[in-house]
């Protein structure tokens with residue numbers, strides 16, 4: 001088990017009733033456009049999209065493979081080229097140096113050193129984040145906590161290269177948690193994990209928002225993970241199809257699941273006139 005305190009997902013904080021109701025969103029995008037590819041005809045991968053990611057909540061970025069999820073996350077963490085439009089993150093333009101220690105980013109491919117142990121990996125990244133002899137005790141505490149958070153304390157002395165794919169992903173997540181980031185950006189963190197680990201990871205995400213007030217933006221192409229998020233951004237073909245809570249999405253599309261809601265929205269976007277004639 002991971003180091004989670006609650007038995008199940010924490011209830012969603014309601015921004016409308018919190019003191020942060022009018023706080024600026026963690027991420028604010030207006031007319032965000034990204035073009036990718038080399039040569040004379042780069043493709044528009046994100047097409048003038050606008051959305052907000054509220055603070056202190058879990059926002060799921062869902063959509064089919066190739067719709068632009070990773071590109072959007074890269075733009076938010078400031079590693080994507082050819083970005084135009086407005087993209088503010090924690091009150092700064094995306095990529096601003098002040099954001100480096102405030103964002104934890106986990107890419108799809110685990111970025112760990114195979115020839116170091118799990119603890120050595122964490123020690124290394126902790127030293128980059130918080131260097132100096134005076135910070136040694138703080139680093140030790142951060143590493144111990146991150147190991148417990150992702151349930152890898154028992155494998156702390158194993159070489160990262162000897163771990164399973166899911167365990168390596170969790171080392172990456174532990175690295176992202178080291179600096180106690182305000183915003184965690186997670187690109188498909190549950191791919192390849194068994195159902196128990198997936199459940200535990202989602203509990204950890206809820207714990208991080210409830211106990212530490214972190215904002216989590218997590219991508220997935222598995223629609224059943226949508227039900228675990230407080231808010232959803234549904235994407236398709238480089239555009240935002242909808243931004244809403246899972247409940248509101250299901251209600252307004254009269255669908256039983258977010259997956260069914262997504263399909264109805266896709267159909268409605270493809271044939272707006274026909275959709276308007278539907279009784280609902």
Ligand SMILES: Nc1ncnc2c1ncn2[C@@H]1O[C@H](COP(=O)(O)OP(=O)(O)OP(=O)(O)O)[C@@H](O)[C@H]1O
Pocket residue numbers: 036037038045063064065066067068069070071072221
């Ligand atoms: N380096 C690149 N150069 C040009 N086009 C790219 C590059 N990387 C991705 N793309 C294109 O950008 C689009 C969006 O890709 P992206 O990886 O953001 O999608 P995704 O939704 O994250 O997909 P997946 O769920 O499969 O990871 C795709 O059509 C892809 O072909």
